[in-house]
Amino acid sequence: MVAALPRTGEFSFFLCNTLQGTTGTTCGPNMRRQYPIAIVGGGPAGALAATLLAEGGRDVVLFDEKLAWEKPCGGGLTHKALQQYPFLADAASASNLNSNFVDRCELISPSGKRVRFRMRYPVAILSRLALNGLLLEQARRAGIDARVDVRQERVTRITRTGRDWHLHTPQREYQASYLLLAAGARNPFRSQFLAPISSSDLMVTAGYFIPGHSALMQIQFLQGITGYIWVFPRADHVSAGIAGKMGESPTAELRRILEQWLDENGYRREGASFYSHILPSYRAQTFEGLEVCGDGWSMIGDSAGLVDPITGEGLYYALRSAELCASALLAGRPYEYGAMLAEEVLPELQLAARISQRFYTGQIFGESVLERMVALTAQSASIRDLMSDLFAGIQDYRDLRARLCRILPSVMVRGLTGSLRRSWRGSSASELATDLLSE
Ligand SMILES: Cc1cc2nc3c(=O)[nH]c(=O)nc-3n(C[C@H](O)[C@H](O)[C@H](O)COP(=O)(O)OP(=O)(O)OC[C@H]3O[C@@H](n4cnc5c(N)ncnc54)[C@H](O)[C@@H]3O)c2cc1C
Numbered sequence: 001m002v003a004a005l006p007r008t009g010e011f012s013f014f015l016c017n018t019l020q021g022t023t024g025t026t027c028g029p030n031m032r033r034q035y036p037i038a039i040v041g042g043g044p045a046g047a048l049a050a051t052l053l054a055e056g057g058r059d060v061v062l063f064d065e066k067l068a069w070e071k072p073c074g075g076g077l078t079h080k081a082l083q084q085y086p087f088l089a090d091a092a093s094a095s096n097l098n099s100n101f102v103d104r105c106e107l108i109s110p111s112g113k114r115v116r117f118r119m120r121y122p123v124a125i126l127s128r129l130a131l132n133g134l135l136l137e138q139a140r141r142a143g144i145d146a147r148v149d150v151r152q153e154r155v156t157r158i159t160r161t162g163r164d165w166h167l168h169t170p171q172r173e174y175q176a177s178y179l180l181l182a183a184g185a186r187n188p189f190r191s192q193f194l195a196p197i198s199s200s201d202l203m204v205t206a207g208y209f210i211p212g213h214s215a216l217m218q219i220q221f222l223q224g225i226t227g228y229i230w231v232f233p234r235a236d237h238v239s240a241g242i243a244g245k246m247g248e249s250p251t252a253e254l255r256r257i258l259e260q261w262l263d264e265n266g267y268r269r270e271g272a273s274f275y276s277h278i279l280p281s282y283r284a285q286t287f288e289g290l291e292v293c294g295d296g297w298s299m300i301g302d303s304a305g306l307v308d309p310i311t312g313e314g315l316y317y318a319l320r321s322a323e324l325c326a327s328a329l330l331a332g333r334p335y336e337y338g339a340m341l342a343e344e345v346l347p348e349l350q351l352a353a354r355i356s357q358r359f360y361t362g363q364i365f366g367e368s369v370l371e372r373m374v375a376l377t378a379q380s381a382s383i384r385d386l387m388s389d390l391f392a393g394i395q396d397y398r399d400l401r402a403r404l405c406r407i408l409p410s411v412m413v414r415g416l417t418g419s420l421r422r423s424w425r426g427s428s429a430s431e432l433a434t435d436l437l438s439e
Contacts, residue, residue: 036061037329038167038176040155040189043071045301045318046182047135050150052326054143061174063167065154068133071184072207072275074232074239074312075128076217079121080393081316091134092124098235099126102217105391109374110223116216117377117384121392123217125232125239131315158189163296178329179297182322185278187303194291194299199246201286201305203227203279203312206255207241208262208272214238220261221370225249226360227312229261240267243279243312251276279312280305284353287346292321292338300325306345309353316393320345351397382407 037053039046042064050062077099082089092099103122108114139148153169158179160166165176181189190196203226214233221228227243242258249257255276262269282290282305292304300306301318308317321341328337362369376383386403389395395403 035164035175035177036149037178037180038165038174039063039180039182040158040167041182041184041187041301041303042067042136042139042150043132043182043184043301043318044135044315045303045322046180047132047139048319049180049182049300049322049326050139050148051135051142052323053329054139054146054148056326056330057143057146058330059143059146060139060148061151061167061176062139062148063151063153063155063169064136065152067150067152068129068136070209071128071132072205072241072277073128073315074230074241075126075131075234076232076313077124077126077131077315078313078391078393079123081319082124084316085319087138088131088134089124092126095235097124097126097130097134099124099130100233100235101125102215102233104216105388106216106218107374107377107387108218108220109371110221110368111371113371113374113378115374115378115384117388119388119391120385121388121394123232123391125217125234127234155183155189158192160296165296177296178334180325181297181299181303182301182318183303185280185302187299190299190303193294193297197280197305198286201280201282202246203243203281204246204251204254204276205241205243205279206251206258206274206276207239208258208267208269208274210238210240210262210267210269210272211236212238212267218265221360221374222257223368224361225254225257226357229258231265231267238267241275245281246278279314280307281309281312281356282307282349282353283309284350287350287353290341290346292341293325293334298325298329298334298337304341306341306349308349309356310359311352311390313393317345317349348397355397380407380410382410 036059039050039060039062042062046062050060053060077088091097101122101124103119104116105119106114106116136150140150142148153171155167155169157168158165165179167174167176181187183189214231217233218231219228226245226248229242231238231240240262242254244254280302290305292299300321302314304321306317306321307314324340325337328334328340359369364372377387386395386407
């Protein structure tokens with residue numbers, strides 16, 4: 001049992017001998033007991049952090065009101081994520097995750113031009129019920145001298161006395177020495193620690209889990225919407241959805257656009273279940289001032305806004321931020337988590353945020369960047385390889401311009417259509433690459 005408190009809440013200062021035998025606390029003679037680390041949220045970020053902390057010898061109490069559930073999500077795990085977390089690749093390959101490895105992709109431009117290509121590295125598309133279940137089970141089994149106490153309880157209030165945190169649930173009150181917020185994009189405790197997230201830093205999503213099979217991942221870019229429609233085929237259903245910047249189009253309108261697209265593209269909604277959720281999509285300036293930890297607390301995953309603002313990929317960042325945060329905590333230097341993120345993760349996300357607006361709404365030679373991108377993908381094998389690497393998560397935004405500069409001269413020389421050739425006349429490859437990617 002962890003340091004669960006009676007509702008009176010009078011136990012803010014326990015001495016070692018008062019808690020002898022209680023799991024989740026450590027101390028030496030005459031020392032104050034150390035309470036467990038509390039994690040609010042048992043999604044990918046919270047569950048992995050719990051596992052790593054217990055493996056490192058720290059007791060953890062993890063709260064999730066739903067435990068494993070079908071969280072609204074595409075469920076796409078990139079090659080980058082599978083490489084970084086081989087246990088997920090193994091579980092996905094062994095079908096423990098009810099997963100589907102998809103290597104065929106169709107991109108559709110806003111005007112309806114389509115290109116299909118084979119991705120060099122398949123995307124593992126899986127049910128979130130299965131993924132969350134696997135990660136929570138791993139957390140339950142983690143640790144030898146320490147353990148994770150997984151609680152299906154909703155944390156309704158967090159308070160602090162001295163250095164100790166008090167977490168209140170409808171069932172009881174718990175005490176913790178450190179607080180990890182992994183409560184997702186809707187993190188209800190954010191305003192206790194940081195300024196609220198601006199609506200300009202969020203996307204709204206709407207989608208359906210549709211029974212059926214498909215071997216094709218589809219991405220439809222849209223006119224006037226900073227976002228896209230996706231169809232991610234899973235083992236026994238597809239997750240199809242639409243995402244757009246909050247405030248740009250009401251969710252009901254996004255849903256109507258999605259439904260019309262599904263009807264036109266042969267997806268029947270009988271038996272499908274609807275979902276809607278928010279997704280962090282931070283602007284560059286928000287990433288620049290990002291705060292992820294303070295005195296006795298840290299935020300990881302969606303709670304911290306760690307999602308690629310172009311692709312919406314968040315699973316890799318949820319897992320990686322959990323790993324970085326756990327390693328900083330285990331080293332006894334929790335503040336270093338922020339510096340680690342700033343060094344490894346934030347430069348890419350910041351760059352994606354800077355490019356994002358241009359990518360979705362920019363023009364190049366009188367045509368949208370998205371139309372150009374789909375046309376180039378149809379015309380050039382090198383561009384298809386580049387797109388494939390972007391979907392695999394292994395093409396950094398930082399190196400994208402240099403790679404385009406290398407590829408574009410041959411693309412321009414080889415049989416481009418008359419209109420493209422006309423519109424590109426006089427432009428160098430580096431000018432084109434700069435135009436495609438300018439911030
Ligand atoms: C529609 C959609 C599609 C997406 N598609 C993809 C994709 O294909 N690939 C990809 O990489 N990313 C995708 N993402 C992003 C991805 O879903 C998130 O980045 C990821 O789930 C973040 O994990 P997390 O652990 O930080 O948060 P979450 O997965 O949101 O987990 C938070 C957990 O906290 C719990 N919780 C919240 N409040 C409390 C409370 N008060 N008490 C107890 N428990 C609480 C919740 O029950 C939940 O289980 C998508 C997101 C959306 C919305």
